Amino acid sequence: MTLTRYRLGDLIEQVNTRNKDVNNKYTVSEVRGISNKKEFIETKAKMNGVSLDNYKLVKPSEFVYMTVTSRNGDKLSVAFNNTNETYLVSSSYITFKVKSDNKIIEDYLFMTLNRTEFDRLSRINSWGSARETLSWEDFCDIKIDLPPLDIQKKYVAIYKAMLANQAAYEKGLEDLKLICFAHIEHIRKNSELFPIGNYIEPINEKNSDGAIKLEQGINIEKRFINPQRPNSNLKGRKIVRTGQFAYCTQLNNENVAIALREDEDCVVSSVYDVFKITKEYEILPNYLMLWLIRPEFGRYVYWASEGSAYEFLSYENLSNYLIPVPPIEVQNSIADIYKVYTERKEINEKLKERLKNICPILIKGAVEEAKRKEA
Template sequence: MIYKRLGNYIQLVDGKNKDLSVSNLLGVSNKKLFIPSIANTSGTDMSNYRVVKENQFAYSPVTSRNGNKITVALLKGSDSAIISPAYTAFEIKNKNELIPEYLFIWFNRSEFDRYTRFNSWGSARETFNWDYMCDVLLPIPSIEEQKKYVKLYKGVLNNQKGYENSLDDLQLICDSYIEDLIKTEESQLLGDFIEKLDDRNTDSSIKNVRGMSVLKEFRTPSVKVNMNNLSNYRIVNYNDFGYVQTTNNEKVLIVCLSKFDHPIIISSVHTVFKVQDEKKLIPEYLHMFFKRKEIDRYARFHSWGSARETFNWDDMCNVRLPIPSIEKQKAIVTIYHTLETRKKLNEQLKGHIKPLCPVLMRGVIESNEIH
């Protein structure tokens, strides 16, 4: 099998958004996806941002502190978007010689992540620059062979996307139900149904430290934790909530519900609370309410402070929401459980797609060796 130099097939793209005609600002994640940017662009000159079009690539040359991965993505499903000038954009010169999706399969392999990390250089920041990208060697079979492997990849991807799109219907049901309740049910003060907790891990016996994500889920901490100093951490038990009072960083109200069958601990800077009587208010129903975009906007509007804007405990208690009969809560929570279960299954399906990439590439290599 003859490996070919990628630089012979790709070229830089450096179109700028000079006329400000493109407003779709995207970032690139180390999951190799274009994602909506969360950067604060207030006062930023957007005319200097790069324009990328469908079937063009963007990547970040910086690979250090990036989860041992390279951040690279292929734009699909959008005519054009703008990205930070920190990214490098490129395209394939001749799509009759190299199909973008075929190249993306190559990029999606964990072997490629290891290759780029090994070949990154620098002191403060290790980078995999454009010259290194051009020096990548890969098998490029006939266009017919490429189409065959891309078709297999797209088939699996489309099945997963179809399943993912079906989740939107369930999400719409949940959201519409809450909206209807807001219109028809009398709102009540949340403070009458919840109580603040302050149980500390004084003996440091609980080691299961968790952070909280903008998806309003508990997650592995994003910063290094001193496991020898956990005595001041707050304990979160099953069906307890944890929430982040500061709202100015992520622009959302981060509220998470613990469904772990064992205690976890979170930073003492966060707040823990629980529902006083689950026969009157089901925790999952309350969590559904917190997952709405409207509560994020409400919390941001009612946050106060100079260096840090906070939505404190009194603000939380002053939230008003519809609390229907327990039977109605149970009905919508059943649909919510189905939605959450299917979301987890969808993540598993997505997890099976990436391992397919090295299998397909191994097929390319073995097929060409036989011939």
């Protein structure tokens, strides 16, 4: 046998094990969402009081996908559990596994699903008005060309070797982050704490002449990003100069969108507040930012915010956040470690993107090798 065309439904079958079926063995710590990057992600939703009875289990070697494809970056959110852990996902997701007739390897199936070509097929086969969805039936009707198992194993081995290299790099990355945060936690426990308001001041500079053409937003990962809805008229928007900070005053769960501007000057929406350090001889911008990305700051923000329908973090309450202020040379050493971490993190993200981009190349190689055997 060489190359064979199959319906996905001939290769996979749906599973529907609920948490209540295993006596609610799994807890909030096992709950996961799925990103359109084809990864499991920790959920940011508040789970207090939420019943996990009907949450679905995703066991090792099983798959899950979200049926909604509209407003999802033209991508299908699907993930493969290649760990030894069992996860919980929303009951609105569809969980499935490879059939036991040994026609396709799980990793090869995931490589097939992890391609822009498959994203396009998913969008073409989605239906709906307010929201477009890819039903299980339509998902199963998608056809793929499948090479024999020996060829699948060959290309899966290549993919797994690349994954292992990336995972090793990522582990070293997390070790570096741990060193950095352990260092600043040691300083916090052994130093006097000061309100950051002693070292910063608010800025309210407007783009009155419209000279700055770059508009930015900030996400909860503490990064400047392109806004989802760009505006043509940027006059009157707040300016964020290089070296200044900006944050969204409206709280996002236990988090705040805050970032240090290290690139060229930009403008942000009026829902943001802007501030700068006034005593850089006492505290470095990158050192201060280290304290603003910690989970402890998120908890402080949640406590210090005020409001009814929406909660807001005022500049005054932000100013009361306490941090240690060691000598500049100590701040520099910590900031340098974190700079190396962020640089390597960006490299790691590029590696992960390249891994995804390699999937269509490997699948194409497997298909072409099978065709050559037919000739």
